[in-house]
Amino acid sequence: MKIDIIVAYIQRYEFGHEKDFVPPITGIHLAAITPQKHEVKVIHQQVEAIDFDSDADLIAISFFSGFANAAYHIAGEYKKKNKMVIGGGPHVTYNEEESLQYFDSIVTGEAENVWELLLHDAEKGTLKNIYRGTPCDMKNLPAPRYDLLPNKYFIKKVLQATRGCPFSCSFCTVPSLNPGFRLRPVEDVIRDASYDDFPYWWQRKVVWFWDDNLTIRRPYIKSLLKEMIPLKKWWLTQASMDIAQDAELLDLMKKSGCIGVFLEIESFWGSFLKDANKRQNKI
Numbered sequence: 001m002k003i004d005i006i007v008a009y010i011q012r013y014e015f016g017h018e019k020d021f022v023p024p025i026t027g028i029h030l031a032a033i034t035p036q037k038h039e040v041k042v043i044h045q046q047v048e049a050i051d052f053d054s055d056a057d058l059i060a061i062s063f064f065s066g067f068a069n070a071a072y073h074i075a076g077e078y079k080k081k082n083k084m085v086i087g088g089g090p091h092v093t094y095n096e097e098e099s100l101q102y103f104d105s106i107v108t109g110e111a112e113n114v115w116e117l118l119l120h121d122a123e124k125g126t127l128k129n130i131y132r133g134t135p136c137d138m139k140n141l142p143a144p145r146y147d148l149l150p151n152k153y154f155i156k157k158v159l160q161a162t163r164g165c166p167f168s169c170s171f172c173t174v175p176s177l178n179p180g181f182r183l184r185p186v187e188d189v190i191r192d193a194s195y196d197d198f199p200y201w202w203q204r205k206v207v208w209f210w211d212d213n214l215t216i217r218r219p220y221i222k223s224l225l226k227e228m229i230p231l232k233k234w235w236l237t238q239a240s241m242d243i244a245q246d247a248e249l250l251d252l253m254k255k256s257g258c259i260g261v262f263l264e265i266e267s268f269w270g271s272f273l274k275d276a277n278k279r280q281n282k283i
Helices: 026-032 065-080 090-094 115-124 186-194 201-205 218-231 241-245 247-255 270-275
Strands: 002-007 039-044 058-062 084-088 105-108 130-132 162-164 181-183 206-209 234-238 258-262
Touching (some): 002 026, 026 039, 058 065, 065 084, 065 090, 084 090, 084 115, 105 115, 186 218, 218 247, 241 247, 247 258
Parallel strands (some): 002 039, 002 058, 084 105, 105 130, 206 234, 234 258
C-alpha cells in the first residue's frame, strides 16, 4: 500500500521559538516501524502543504487536541475522495467517540504493537474501528526515518531514549497516555544520535531528545551520557529540577554536549505543588 502519514498542525504564534525549529518524532517513527513492503510519505502540516490529490491508499493523521480542528478538516477532505483515513495521537486516545465520527479507524495509546496489524487488516478489507495500543517495551526499535523530514526544520535529529515519567502530576497526560517508565537500550540510542546523513552541519551536530524526563533514572542516563561524549554532539531535552542536586550528572551533561534543558516550574507555593501531586519539587 501507499501510506501518507500526516502530522496535523495549526499555527499558534506569528513569531516564536517554535517556528520550524524542531519536528515531532511521531511521523518519522511511525514510518520507521511500517513494514518495508509499503511505500510511506510523512507530511508535517507545520511546514508542508497537504496534497489532497495524493494517490495514497491509506491516510494516517496524528494530532494533539489543539490541532483537532485541522485534523478533522483533513480527514473530511480525504474521505470525500473515498480514502481510508486513520486517526491517532493524544486527542484520539481521550476522545474515542468523537474521533470515530471523522475516521474509518482510530489508534489509541502507543501504536507500536498494533500498527502492523492495522495495516494488515486494511489490506484485507477487515479494518476494525479501534486499535488499542499497549505500552511499548522500547526494545529493538528502528531509527526514525530522518530521510523523510523536510530540510525546512532547523533541527532534524530527534529521538527518544526513554518513554513515560515516574511521576504523576495531576495536570499531565503522560501517566495515562504513556504509562510506566521505559528505557531504550543505550546502543540503540547512540546509533540514532550518530546518524549524520543531513545536508547542514547543525543538523548533524544537534540532537533533540523528545523525552518527558530523560535524566530521572540515574544509572541509565549516566551510562548513556558517557557513550555520548565521544560523539561530540550538542543536545537538548526535558528534565526535572533535581538534576541540580547531582554534581556527577551535571558534569556528564556538560562533557556530553548538553546545551539546553526544559524545566517545569508550576509554583513556589507548597500547597499548590501538593494539590498538583508535584511531590518531586521541594521548596
